[in-house]
Amino acid sequence: MTSRLALAALLAALALVPLGISDQYVLHIMVMICLNVMMAVSMWLLGITGLISFGQAGFMFIGAMTTTLLVKLGHWPFWVSLPFGAIAAGLVSIPVGRLSLRVKGVYFFLVTLAFGEVVRGVFAYFQDPFGGWYGIRDIPPPEPAKLFDTLHKLPFYYLGLVLTLITCLVVYRASRAWFGMILWSIREGDLLASSVGVNVPGFKLAAFVVAAFFAGLAGSFYAHYFAYISPLVFTFQYSVSILVFIVVGGFNSFAGPIVGAVVLTLIPELFRVTGKYQMLIFGLILVGSMLTMPDGIMGAVQRWRARRVRSS
Template sequence: MNRLFVPALIAVLVLMPAIVHDAYVLHVAIVIGINVVMAVSMWLLGITGLISFGQAGFMFIGAMTTALLTKNLHWPFWVALPLSAVIPGLIAAPVGRLSLRVKGVYFFLVTLAFGQVVAGVFAYFEDPFGGWYGIRNIPPPQPATLFSTLNKVPFYYLSLGLVLLTCWVIHRISRSWFGNVLWSIRESDLLASSIGVNVQGSKLIAFIVSAFFAGAAGSVYAGYFGYISPLVFTFEYSVNILVFIVVGGFASMAGPIVGALVLTIVPEAFRVTGKYQMMAFGLILVFSMLLMPQGIIGAWQRLAVRRAFGRRIARQGGR
């Protein structure tokens, strides 16, 4: 059943625009896709025991790269997209070497400082970064007649394609020998180092891959919304990404996916409540932490184990 679930889910997602014609629903689905990419990319760091508050900074770099290349240099979006992923990855290499020298709260602070520096630099230089007002009228992907503001379907498939690519790559990494190395580092980096694991090098690779996909998400964001600003890619957004993972659960990659899905839909569902929107969001978050400390996926797995155990006891009792 598990083997059929993922292909069936992908088929439903591919066919969704043929079933759902509401532009607002497709817009929410696009935002969910961007949030899923960000959450999954941070989850890769999480399996090494690292939490970065600089993810929004790498996303901003990717979005800014796309904006500058497509609007100022008139490059095609399809050329800007891979470059917008590569450049944050390249920047992540020296940033990671510096930040990974420290651990715990100090690592949080270093990555937080990086995100603030990125936003500050882009905000200070109005030319070419647009200052606090950001950059508007970023060209959409080509052809422009297809990727228009009135047609959400192409953007939906662009977002879905990035989600599938990100999840496939990171899933393969997490299940590979390198993924086992990352899990072992999370359990004990000293123990992993004692058996010959290059702890710093492994963490750096995970940091770079995470920044790569964050930059790609930023590129899609810029191409879809046509506007970027330091006021969008803030520290709070990095915190929200972490919340997606915590609410969904760290145990598997399904956690950040479910967390991003639920916590993107919930604020939208309570949008009609106006000023009570964030209050409702906060209450749901608090109750989820109290009732499901291992996240939604962790709670689901425990429930499945209890049901399987109950069925086994029932079968033994009927004999």
């Protein structure tokens, strides 16, 4: 009951507090947090099967490119093209998943990494229609244009918040349902799972497609928020940083990827004033957190709670 109240309070705060923020920079950081949470949470769903995909930025790029082309060349309205970015990423992920899920462990990392680079390479090579290395500029904002004015980030924040909440709700429900329990069991013992009738490749593929779908959704939103996409944005490094969000937040609970994405988006911003030392400090904090909290922030929180229960 208290946790429900806390959740309601959190949602109310997320909805109301930004109304009092006029600083566009702060609102921009909040939109970035939304994007990073979407990416981290969707990748986490795949992660609970024991698989780490380094191709998530690739699916994000496919989502971004799809909606961009639909709006710029096909003159589709944003609200129609937005889900198509996600659907396109989901469709592409089916053959990619079928191929890459044949291998395990580091080989899966390598195949997904290669996929992400192929997506970048293809979009960078064909200047028409993908814009090449220059990328595509002037992607129209969502309608109505009066509301979604690039200089005022508040409506973008609310759009991002809604998309993030949808992503979180779907992934959370899926992870708690029988579907999610089977995903966990695949990580615990895929051989045993298949011996009791679990279609292990099928479940892995389903998780892979869902993760790609929401990465594509995040990409769609990204394109219309920044109004600019290029192969220099959706890089392998970005896929890695999503993994870092999850690991620092904690792999073993749903809150982990969210907490990780929020904290690690904020930390570099807090040290922006230190100029060239910003990334150095960020790195030190990462190393320190891994040393002191090997199972992530949420893992540390859980242990602290368990200790408190025992001592009381």
